[in-house]
Amino acid sequence: MRTLFDKLWDAHRVEGAAIGGHDLIAIDRLLLHERTGGVALKSLAEKGLRPLDPKRAFAVMDHIVSFREGRDRDEARSPGGGAFITETRAMATEAGLNLIDTDHPSQGIVHVIAPELAIAAPGLTLVCPDSHTCSLGALGALAWGIGSSEAEHALATGCVRVKKPKQMRIRIEGRLPPGVTAKDLALHIIANYGANGGNGCAIEYSGEAVADLDIEARLTLCNLAVEFAAFTAVIAPDEKTRAFLEGKPFAPPSNVLRQRLETDEQAVFDREILIEATTVSPQISWGTSPEETISLSGRVPTDGREKALRYMGLAPGMPIEGVPIGGAFIGSCTNGRLSDLVSAAKVLRGRKVAEGVRAVCVPGSQGVKREAERQGLDVIFKDAGFEWGAPGCAMCFYAGGETFAPGTRVVSSTNRNFEGRQGPGVRTHLTNPAVVAASAVAGRIASPSSLPVREEAA
Amino acid sequence: MAEPFRVHRGRAVVLPVNHVDTDQIIPSREMKRVSREGLGEGLFAGWRYREASGREPVPEFPLNRPEAEGATILVSGENFGCGSSREHAVWALAQYGFRVIIAESFGAIFRGNCIRNGILPLSLPGKDCTQWRNGVEISVDLEAQKLILHDQTVRQYDFDIDPYAKKLLLEGLEPIAMTLSQSESIEEFIERDKKMRPWLYSAA
Numbered sequence: 014m015r016t017l018f019d020k021l022w023d024a025h026r027v028e029g030a031a032i033g034g035h036d037l038i039a040i041d042r043l044l045l046h047e048r049t050g051g052v053a054l055k056s057l058a059e060k061g062l063r064p065l066d067p068k069r070a071f072a073v074m075d076h077i078v079s080f081r082e083g084r085d086r087d088e089a090r091s092p093g094g095g096a097f098i099t100e101t102r103a104m105a106t107e108a109g110l111n112l113i114d115t116d117h118p119s120q121g122i123v124h125v126i127a128p129e130l131a132i133a134a135p136g137l138t139l140v141c142p143d144s145h146t147c148s149l150g151a152l153g154a155l156a157w158g159i160g161s162s163e164a165e166h167a168l169a170t171g172c173v174r175v176k177k178p179k180q181m182r183i184r185i186e187g188r189l190p191p192g193v194t195a196k197d198l199a200l201h202i203i204a205n206y207g208a209n210g211g212n213g214c215a216i217e218y219s220g221e222a223v224a225d226l227d228i229e230a231r232l233t234l235c236n237l238a239v240e241f242a243a244f245t246a247v248i249a250p251d252e253k254t255r256a257f258l259e260g261k262p263f264a265p266p267s268n269v270l271r272q273r274l275e276t277d278e279q280a281v282f283d284r285e286i287l288i289e290a291t292t293v294s295p296q297i298s299w300g301t302s303p304e305e306t307i308s309l310s311g312r313v314p315t316d317g318r319e320k321a322l323r324y325m326g327l328a329p330g331m332p333i334e335g336v337p338i339g340g341a342f343i344g345s346c347t348n349g350r351l352s353d354l355v356s357a358a359k360v361l362r363g364r365k366v367a368e369g370v371r372a373v374c375v376p377g378s379q380g381v382k383r384e385a386e387r388q389g390l391d392v393i394f395k396d397a398g399f400e401w402g403a404p405g406c407a408m409c410f411y412a413g414g415e416t417f418a419p420g421t422r423v424v425s426s427t428n429r430n431f432e433g434r435q436g437p438g439v440r441t442h443l444t445n446p447a448v449v450a451a452s453a454v455a456g457r458i459a460s461p462s463s464l465p466v467r468e469e470a471a
Numbered sequence: 472m473a474e475p476f477r478v479h480r481g482r483a484v485v486l487p488v489n490h491v492d493t494d495q496i497i498p499s500r501e502m503k504r505v506s507r508e509g510l511g512e513g514l515f516a517g518w519r520y521r522e523a524s525g526r527e528p529v530p531e532f533p534l535n536r537p538e539a540e541g542a543t544i545l546v547s548g549e550n551f552g553c554g555s556s557r558e559h560a561v562w563a564l565a566q567y568g569f570r571v572i573i574a575e576s577f578g579a580i581f582r583g584n585c586i587r588n589g590i591l592p593l594s595l596p597g598k599d600c601t602q603w604r605n606g607v608e609i610s611v612d613l614e615a616q617k618l619i620l621h622d623q624t625v626r627q628y629d630f631d632i633d634p635y636a637k638k639l640l641l642e643g644l645e646p647i648a649m650t651l652s653q654s655e656s657i658e659e660f661i662e663r664d665k666k667m668r669p670w671l672y673s674a675a
């Protein structure tokens with residue numbers, strides 16, 4: 014009796030190659046980005062080694078690229094950042110990798126485009142020197158983040174040496190209430206079990222609420238597994254997965270996509286958690302760790318860590334709703350896909366961003382951007398007073414260069430509220446895209462339902 | 472590859488917080504080039520210096536305290552090295568001079584990055600190590616899996632480490648060379664797999 018994870022692991026374990034309890038796992042596809050992948054390619058070349066199978070490796074430009082609409086090919090968003098783009102491009106080309114360059118029609122955040130192009134698919138193993146690679150488990154792939162040296166190892170040998178992690182199943186029964194998203198579910202879990210709650214485990218998300226989620230929402234759920242300290246997360250592929258991937262450029266053939274891949278009924282996990290979906294509410298982080306999260310209608314805890322309270326400029330016991338903001342960001346590999354933009358645009362249509370709030374929306378990929386523009390979402394965002402950017406990680410993390418001013422309170426659809434993550438002194442509140450949009454309009458942390466009724470509707 | 476790690480004695484700097492993420496260990500703005508070098512100065516830059524762009528030290532930050540001068544061991548709380556996979560965090564720690572990181576627990580990617588760079592990630596769950604005195608002398612014997620705290624009262628702890636990490640560190644092995652010596656097994660896997668999943672090897 015095996016779990017889905019066991020099956021993925023067993024199918025990729027190289028026989029007779031384990032050392033000291035660490036298996037050698039064959040990697041089907043390898044992803045690199047210019048921020049951490051360039052250094053891996055460079056160091057590999059310096060050792061005189063070459064990628065084992067460059068056609069199964071993909072180099073993507075996303076982290077440092079400028080998000081200015083109409084950006085130049087080598088334009089970075091941080092000073093000196095252009096070198097990451099040009100050097101990674103040169104090395105990826107020289108090594109013969111698939112290159113998804115800044116001006117490629119499929120360019121975007123690596124974890125957004127890997128599903129869009131079906132580089133990630135059920136049954137595949139994927140690694141990337143980026144911690145949010147766990148997102149791709151949403152498609153039934155075994156995908157996890159590694160370091161640069163491990164990426165070199167994966168390039169040179171086609172394998173990664175890794176100890177099989179413990180396994181946890183998180184079953185989410187019932188249905189999420191209206192207005193409650195996968196982001197809220199993930200934050201709810203982290204808030205309740207702690208940022209270390211996943212404890213190096215491979216997590217399988219299952220249950221009615223997970224089956225209900227569309228693929229984009231499942232990607233959001235798995236994206237946040239690393240903020241739960243999980244090794245990775247995985248969701249059994251189903252009919253939605255097949256429909257999502259079929260016909261995409263790197264997709265496995267239909268008959269492969271139709272194969273069943275799931276946990277056997279009697280399989281045993283090291284740990285099981287059961288969540289009642291109906292108890293989950295919209296969430297927002299108040300502190301500097303994703304576990305420092307509360308319900309949007311809640312109050313800042315009275316026993317919160319002082320250091321976090323000081324950094325965030327909050328007082329214990331105060332309601333989080335109504336706290337004035339200076340910035341709003343919609344984008345990232347967590348919530349930068351089409352459905353996220355649609356949910357924010359629903360709130361923004363016919364409304365304006367409050368004075369004194371800088372609001373930015375950066376679609377996660379060129380594909381997302383094209384489709385959003387085809388649906389006219391860009392007009393809604395721009396009319397509301399949002400900046401509309403070119404795809405990439407953008408303001409999800411600060412790399413030097415332009416950002417919000419120190420001390421600015423920012424509601425953000427991203428995944429990390431660490432000190433300085435979005436800029437020195439910037440105070441990040443993680444929440445779902447509709448809450449980001451509503452807060453941008455209100456000029457303070459606000460739920461969409463609290464906004465005054467739109468004129469046209471009145 | 473890194474120097475073999477057998478025994479180490481040094482002074483410890485104690486950061487008594489949980490969830491120290493790799494963005495704090497090396498802020499992204501300090502990763503200026505496509506390179507593993509020149510990162511030591513950026514270590515903990517956001518906490519260590521008064522201003523994001525400056526180099527004026529914050530005197531009360533444990534690393535800047537006189538008793539921690541020359542520290543080669545870092546002690547912290549739970550989930551140390553969580554967050555971004557950036558190996559730059561480990562390179563910065565190594566370049567600053569750290570050989571051992573002691574914590575309640577570690578972020579998984581960070582732990583792997585440590586052992587590949589000759590740094591011993593040593594977890595001591597439930598030992599309240601964040602209560603230790605900043606600047607305390609510690610010695611570590613990897614072979615024997617023992618740690619000694621040379622404080623007023625000397626205390627000894629046993630620690631666990633998985634056999635692969637231990638071997639890699641003790642012998643200063645180069646993981647790529649180790650795996651390439653198993654090329655035959657890898658080739659066999661690929662040959663078999665090509666028959667089962669030809670589409671993977673010919674895709675687009």
Ligand code: SF4
Binds near residue numbers: 427
């Ligand atoms: S969007 Fe943010 S979290 Fe996602 S890959 Fe980019 S920097 Fe990392």
